[in-house]
Amino acid sequence: MSVARFWRKIPQRYNLIGTKCETCGRHFFPPRTFCPDCRRNGKIVDHKFAGKGTVVTYTIIHAANEQFEALTPYVLAIIQLDEGPRMTTQIVCRPDEVKIGMRVKSVFRRIATDGESGIIHYGTKFMPVE
Numbered sequence: 631m632s633v634a635r636f637w638r639k640i641p642q643r644y645n646l647i648g649t650k651c652e653t654c655g656r657h658f659f660p661p662r663t664f665c666p667d668c669r670r671n672g673k674i675v676d677h678k679f680a681g682k683g684t685v686v687t688y689t690i691i692h693a694a695n696e697q698f699e700a701l702t703p704y705v706l707a708i709i710q711l712d713e714g715p716r717m718t719t720q721i722v723c724r725p726d727e728v729k730i731g732m733r734v735k736s737v738f739r740r741i742a743t744d745g746e747s748g749i750i751h752y753g754t755k756f757m758p759v760e
């Protein structure tokens with residue numbers, strides 16, 4: 631991802647902002663500007679997600695590209711937000727702690743350091759709910 635593209639996505643990454651269709655109540659993350667169910671009758675508004683969800687499936691990453699190397703092994707999971715949308719995210723926990731169905735909440739953490747430029751990328755990750 632280019633730096634410009636990354637910074638455009640910052641508000642989403644910081645605050646888990648997606649959209650919601652007021653007509654049918656469906657939520658979208660990443661944000662969509664069009665509801666596939668309601669089509670022209672859909673009324674799309676911004677929605678800030680509560681940041682709570684459940685692990686649907688996960689994988690343990692043992693080898694990663696240079697940016698993520700320092701983090702391995704780490705847990706990459708698909709989680710379902712309580713509002714409905716699914717997203718792929720890193721779970722901040724030990725690989726042996728993660729379980730399908732585990733409750734998680736969003737936290738704001740460093741995602742990666744770009745070695746060459748020294749740019750540190752921050753974003754939303756998830757951690758187990760105690």
Ligand SMILES: [Zn+2]
Binds near residue numbers: 651652656665673
């Ligand atoms: Zn709709």
